[in-house]
Amino acid sequence: MVEPEPVPSSDAVMGTYNRFALSLQRGKGCWVWDERSRRHLDAVAGIATCTLGHSNRAMRKALTGQLRKLQHVSNLYRIPEQEALAKWLVNNSCADSVFFCNSGAEANEAAIKLARKHGHLRRGIERPVIITASASFHGRTLAAVSATGQPRYHQGFEPMVEGFEFFRYNDLADFEQLLERLEQNGPRVAAVLIEPLQGEGGVNPSDPSVMQAIREHCDQRNILLIFDEVQVGMGRTGTLWGYEQLGVQPDALTLAKGLGGGHAVGALMVRHNADVFEPGDHASTFGGNPFACQACLTVASEIEKRNLLRNVRERGAQLRAGLNRLVQHFPDFLEGSRGWGLLQGLVLKQDCGITAMDVVKAALEEQLLVVPAGAQVVRMVPALVINAREIQALLTRLERALNRVS
Numbered sequence: 001m002v003e004p005e006p007v008p009s010s011d012a013v014m015g016t017y018n019r020f021a022l023s024l025q026r027g028k029g030c031w032v033w034d035e036r037s038r039r040h041l042d043a044v045a046g047i048a049t050c051t052l053g054h055s056n057r058a059m060r061k062a063l064t065g066q067l068r069k070l071q072h073v074s075n076l077y078r079i080p081e082q083e084a085l086a087k088w089l090v091n092n093s094c095a096d097s098v099f100f101c102n103s104g105a106e107a108n109e110a111a112i113k114l115a116r117k118h119g120h121l122r123r124g125i126e127r128p129v130i131i132t133a134s135a136s137f138h139g140r141t142l143a144a145v146s147a148t149g150q151p152r153y154h155q156g157f158e159p160m161v162e163g164f165e166f167f168r169y170n171d172l173a174d175f176e177q178l179l180e181r182l183e184q185n186g187p188r189v190a191a192v193l194i195e196p197l198q199g200e201g202g203v204n205p206s207d208p209s210v211m212q213a214i215r216e217h218c219d220q221r222n223i224l225l226i227f228d229e230v231q232v233g234m235g236r237t238g239t240l241w242g243y244e245q246l247g248v249q250p251d252a253l254t255l256a257k258g259l260g261g262g263h264a265v266g267a268l269m270v271r272h273n274a275d276v277f278e279p280g281d282h283a284s285t286f287g288g289n290p291f292a293c294q295a296c297l298t299v300a301s302e303i304e305k306r307n308l309l310r311n312v313r314e315r316g317a318q319l320r321a322g323l324n325r326l327v328q329h330f331p332d333f334l335e336g337s338r339g340w341g342l343l344q345g346l347v348l349k350q351d352c353g354i355t356a357m358d359v360v361k362a363a364l365e366e367q368l369l370v371v372p373a374g375a376q377v378v379r380m381v382p383a384l385v386i387n388a389r390e391i392q393a394l395l396t397r398l399e400r401a402l403n404r405v406s
């Protein structure tokens with residue numbers, strides 16, 4: 001992520017983030033209030049996590065009830081909320097079982113271990129390789145960042161975890177060349193790990209035909225196709241899962257962000273053919289705890305009850321149409337818009353002298369929260385409950401911000 005400029009922060013907090021000079025105190029739906037009681041329209045939603053918006057009534061009720069009942073017990077015992085959530089996820093996806101953890105990076109760590117075991121066990125590979133894409137983002141733990149196809153995230157932390165090879169995103173010829181090279185002397189590749197739409201890398205959707213061809217290559221060689229759905233999963237794109245946008249089913253997928261509606265949770269979902277984990281292979285103290293699972297169950301039930309997928313499709317189309325109007329209005333520095341559902345990016349022209357961060361800062365002046373995705377893309381990921389009036393307010397504030405920087 002492109003980071004904001006440094007602002008004075010508490011010395012007691014380690015300086016791993018540059019932060020905006022804004023202290024958010026409370027929220028309701030798609031709105032947040034700062035320390036000066038100013039109201040901001042929130043199109044960041046905790047970076048695509050607050051699925052139901054802030055201080056959602058169903059969430060408040062479910063979580064206060066859960067706190068009164070039971071918060072955490074560990075995976076030494078059966079956890080009814082975890083079992084119910086796993087059942088909902090399995091019933092509503094191509095997966096057959098689920099492992100729970102606490103974040104997107106952790107879900108990808110689990111997927112990487114699963115892939116390596118699959119490589120050893122099912123393909124007889126001694127040193128398995130996982131293919132991932134350029135400009136990808138898979139998280140900040142050492143293996144997840146090694147899988148991330150952006151060298152700037154590697155700098156200073158070398159040596160990276162070995163066993164990752166990169167192809168140019170959406171470039172089938174490059175993928176095929178890499179696969180041939182790696183497998184020329186026998187099996188080497190355990191899995192392909194890829195985002196259906198690259199979020200942090202610039203709101204870049206996959207090409208369905210490239211993904212379908214990659215699926216076929218994986219099938220031919222018994223290589224696992226793993227989708228990182230940390231940002232796109234759980235309804236953000238207008239379908240429950242990103243893979244539905246592509247007409248391709250993965251062997252495994254990772255989730256986090258929107259799954260918990262603002263609460264820390266992650267998941268690795270697998271189909272039978274990819275389920276190589278046995279007791280003792282992988283674990284997490286907090287993973288799948290009753291409190292986190294109750295949050296996820298609330299998100300799931302509200303998505304169903306309120307038909308939020310339809311809202312995402314309709315509001316996403318409204319947002320996209322509005323962004324396209326802005327592109328026409330500011331042809332000197334806007335190139336276009338791209339994305340799925342309520343994950344949309346406004347793309348700035350290369351070398352136009354204006355960066356995504358300039359727009360984000362100007363938007364802040366207009367009391368609109370948006371976030372960069374790379375240097376040239378302004379990303380909007382509001383709560384899935386956003387209404388038509390709020391989308392219009394978003395577009396009006398964004399237009400004013402663009403006027404400021406133009």
Ligand code: PLP
Nearest residue numbers: 103104105137138139199230231
């Ligand atoms: N994978 C993708 C596609 C992401 O967008 C992110 C976070 O932005 C991650 C993984 C890492 O998730 P977390 O920050 O929860 O570890």
